[in-house]
Amino acid sequence: MKLSCDRAALLEGIHAVQKAVTSRSTLQILGNLLLETREGGRLGLVAYDLEIGIETSVPANVERTGALTIPARVLSDVVAILPEAPVTISVDDRHVTEITCARSRYELHGLPAEEFPRLPQIEGGVSVRVSGDVMSRLIRETRFASSADDPRKVLTGILTIIQDSELQFVATDGYRLAWSREGIGHEVQERYEAIVPARAYGEVARLIPSGEVDVGIVLSDAQVRFTIGNTSVQSRLIEGEYPNWERVIPASHNKSLIISVEDLRAAAKRVSVVAREDGNKVVLDGSPERLVLSARSQVVGQAQEDLGVRFDGEPIVIGFNSRYLLQAMEVIDSEEVQLELKESDNPGVLKPVGRDNYVCLLMPMGVGQS
Amino acid sequence: MERTIAHIDMDAFYASVEQRDNPALRGKPLIVGGRPGGRGVVSAASYEARAFGVRSAMPSSQAQRLCPQAIFIQPNIGRYAEVSSRIMEIMGRYTPLVEPVSIDEAYLDLTGTERLHGDTVDTARRIKAEIQQRERLTASVGVGPSKLVAKLASDYDKPDGFVVVRAAEVRAFLDPMPVGRLFGVGQRTRERLERLGLSSVGSLARCPEEVLIAHFGPHAGDLAKLARGEDHRLVTPEHDPKSLSAERTFETDVEDVAELEKCLLALSDTVARRLRKAGLRAGTVEMKLRYDDFHTVTRARKQHESVDSGAALYRVAIGMLHELQLEGRKIRLVGVGGSDLVRGEDEVQLSLFHDDSVERGRRIDKTLDLIRDRFGRDKATRASLMDTED
Numbered sequence: 001m002k003l004s005c006d007r008a009a010l011l012e013g014i015h016a017v018q019k020a021v022t023s024r025s026t027l028q029i030l031g032n033l034l035l036e037t038r039e040g041g042r043l044g045l046v047a048y049d050l051e052i053g054i055e056t057s058v059p060a061n062v063e064r065t066g067a068l069t070i071p072a073r074v075l076s077d078v079v080a081i082l083p084e085a086p087v088t089i090s091v092d093d094r095h096v097t098e099i100t101c102a103r104s105r106y107e108l109h110g111l112p113a114e115e116f117p118r119l120p121q122i123e124g125g126v127s128v129r130v131s132g133d134v135m136s137r138l139i140r141e142t143r144f145a146s147s148a149d150d151p152r153k154v155l156t157g158i159l160t161i162i163q164d165s166e167l168q169f170v171a172t173d174g175y176r177l178a179w180s181r182e183g184i185g186h187e188v189q190e191r192y193e194a195i196v197p198a199r200a201y202g203e204v205a206r207l208i209p210s211g212e213v214d215v216g217i218v219l220s221d222a223q224v225r226f227t228i229g230n231t232s233v234q235s236r237l238i239e240g241e242y243p244n245w246e247r248v249i250p251a252s253h254n255k256s257l258i259i260s261v262e263d264l265r266a267a268a269k270r271v272s273v274v275a276r277e278d279g280n281k282v283v284l285d286g287s288p289e290r291l292v293l294s295a296r297s298q299v300v301g302q303a304q305e306d307l308g309v310r311f312d313g314e315p316i317v318i319g320f321n322s323r324y325l326l327q328a329m330e331v332i333d334s335e336e337v338q339l340e341l342k343e344s345d346n347p348g349v350l351k352p353v354g355r356d357n358y359v360c361l362l363m364p365m366g367v368g369q370s
Numbered sequence: 371m372e373r374t375i376a377h378i379d380m381d382a383f384y385a386s387v388e389q390r391d392n393p394a395l396r397g398k399p400l401i402v403g404g405r406p407g408g409r410g411v412v413s414a415a416s417y418e419a420r421a422f423g424v425r426s427a428m429p430s431s432q433a434q435r436l437c438p439q440a441i442f443i444q445p446n447i448g449r450y451a452e453v454s455s456r457i458m459e460i461m462g463r464y465t466p467l468v469e470p471v472s473i474d475e476a477y478l479d480l481t482g483t484e485r486l487h488g489d490t491v492d493t494a495r496r497i498k499a500e501i502q503q504r505e506r507l508t509a510s511v512g513v514g515p516s517k518l519v520a521k522l523a524s525d526y527d528k529p530d531g532f533v534v535v536r537a538a539e540v541r542a543f544l545d546p547m548p549v550g551r552l553f554g555v556g557q558r559t560r561e562r563l564e565r566l567g568l569s570s571v572g573s574l575a576r577c578p579e580e581v582l583i584a585h586f587g588p589h590a591g592d593l594a595k596l597a598r599g600e601d602h603r604l605v606t607p608e609h610d611p612k613s614l615s616a617e618r619t620f621e622t623d624v625e626d627v628a629e630l631e632k633c634l635l636a637l638s639d640t641v642a643r644r645l646r647k648a649g650l651r652a653g654t655v656e657m658k659l660r661y662d663d664f665h666t667v668t669r670a671r672k673q674h675e676s677v678d679s680g681a682a683l684y685r686v687a688i689g690m691l692h693e694l695q696l697e698g699r700k701i702r703l704v705g706v707g708g709s710d711l712v713r714g715e716d717e718v719q720l721s722l723f724h725d726d727s728v729e730r731g732r733r734i735d736k737t738l739d740l741i742r743d744r745f746g747r748d749k750a751t752r753a754s755l756m757d758t759e760d
Contacts, residue, residue, distance in 0.1 A: 147674070174721050175674055243723045279653075279712045285588050292587040301556065304587050317588065321719055345720060363720045 001066025255313030545572030615707025652708025
């Protein structure tokens with residue numbers, strides 16, 4: 001293989017795929033990138049950690065077709081500091097990769113491209129397109145509620161539902177739940193449901209550029225692929241049964257608070273300084289006149305915030321994890337938010353005022369359970 | 371029942387120890403702390419230095435400006451800790467309920483010591499005298515029906531003070547004090563109280579609770595109670611531990627993973643039981659493993675929901691165990707622990723999806739606790755542990 005390409009484009013390509021490189025595996029080759037020539041004068045870059053794979057391609061002058069794999073870290077470090085000039089990459093049959101650029105020349109040790117695991121083929125399934133904006137929003141509004149490391153693997157994913165002409169995302173870690181949905185403009189016959197690793201969505205979100213762009217989704221039984229321009233993210237689906245999330249969304253409430261998003265976000269941020277010192281609990285004391293947020297810590301002291309509120313119902317005192325409240329408030333982008341409550345041990349439901357396609361549930365922090 | 375709480379506060383502790391041990395320093399303004407050239411602060415100042423306005427926590431450079439003739443010495447914390455533990459030991463001879471607040475102060479609950487030591491006020495006086503006699507250091511002692519009053523009393527006549535406030539005198543003692551003296555009243559709250567005309571503890575005590583709650587929120591009720599001298603905090607001999615753990619060293623190194631798992635379960639039960647006894651829950655679960663070559667690995671995993679059950683600790687610990695490469699390795703020791711401890715009654719994050727296994731685990735733990743409390747530790751165990759526990 002021999003080719004040359006633009007340094008900046010190559011670096012951008014490396015950055016796009018790098019997050020699917022793993023250095024922790026006992027399989028050394030998973031720490032490598034696969035570089036291969038593609039038709040139409042392009043260089044393909046692939047990283048794959050056996051769960052998530054990212055592929056992209058950049059324009060290249062291909063002299064001799066072929067493929068090579070090379071440690072991602074080294075390649076990335078090298079290309080990052082090369083001068084702004086065309087980069088030539090070639091490989092000999094001992095898998096020594098030669099990289100030259102202006103007056104620099106590297107010889108790097110690779111592994112045979114044949115040893116690099118291939119991303120599984122996606123067969124059958126459903127295929128839809130959504131705008132990049134919609135995709136970004138769905139991810140932003142749900143991903144934070146998924147679990148980072150729960151032994152219940154399904155909770156580390158985002159339940160992705162394609163039904164009728166809607167795309168729905170649901171995420172929960174068992175203590176809070178976020179549900180966001182949006183029309184996709186075209187009808188889908190069946191209902192498709194899959195649990196996609198939240199990490200994969202993190203990569204998708206990262207790769208969606210600003211401006212108008214579409215994201216293609218192909219969903220099969222075991223794999224999903226998202227395509228954004230020349231780049232695609234493919235992921236294994238999480239097997240298992242997602243908890244019955246629809247059942248935990250309260251059907252009714254008897255107290256409703258309408259609060260300025262900015263005020264609540266700022267207040268939650270301020271009291272969390274104290275709350276995080278001791279159990280993370282923030283207490284909301286709501287009455288028709290006002291909403292008081294407070295937190296206390298035996299060691300640090302206490303904090304209190306007073307907020308204006310439009311309140312409907314009986315006064316209530318309820319505790320929440322301040323981190324959960326804050327994270328929810330950070331993704332709600334309407335001017336006002338409605339907080340629906342029932343009793344102090346029922347979930348609180350946050351809804352952006354003026355939108356009916358987003359719900360975030362927070363389970364309260366209770367008192368005494370032993 | 372009326373309690374007798376003593377608060378014993380050593381006078382200018384670090385400085386006093388230094389002056390005691392070095393006669394050349396006696397009667398001189400002495401500052402223990404960082405040297406004025408650097409960024410050090412005053413850890414303690416002798417009363418001679420305090421007369422110049424030197425206070426602890428003040429930058430050393432400022433202290434030197436206030437008192438140019440002061441002698442600066444580096445603190446010798448090891449030495450102070452030694453003296454402190456001897457003093458705490460003296461206190462411990464009169465009551466088991468000694469709660470050290472810091473190296474140089476402690477609360478003592480003397481309630482009920484009459485039969486052994488006579489009148490509680492006399493006992494407090496004897497403790498002060500014994501500290502003076504044995505350590506040649508003075509303490510200021512406050513005696514009152516609560517921690518709040520005892521603390522304010524010890525501060526009332528420093529140094530070398532001895533102030534007793536009886537229950538009937540509490541209001542008269544507290545009323546004239548500025549509100550800032552109450553714990554929990556920081557500068558901001560104090561300013562807000564003063565704006566409402568509540569600058570003395572007495573005026574705060576007389577203010578209707580509803581008014582306070584309207585201004586300061588739901589916790590203001592506690593403030594009013596404090597102002598009236600109502601403080602029910604207990605003297606707790608030990609600070610809540612930072613972590614709890616149990617470990618086991620095998621007589622012969624273990625290779626069998628199943629054996630390790632069993633041991634981990636037994637240890638998880640032990641730790642969980644100690645957590646529950648202390649009324650604590652662990653926010654982080656820890657696991658420790660020592661190989662036969664003494665190489666030791668520890669793993670810790672933060673939990674969303676704090677745990678206090680053997681099953682829950684075990685589930686996390688076993689997960690961490692399985693992430694280690696154990697094939698062919700000989701294990702010398704395993705341990706399980708809980709840290710990030712929180713009081714059990716508070717801070718329980720409720721779960722969206724009711725997990726029956728959690729509820730079941732809780733019932734098993736309760737039953738085991740009950741049987742073991744009543745009949746002894748070895749009288750009940752999990753079936754899976756029958757052949758490993760002694």
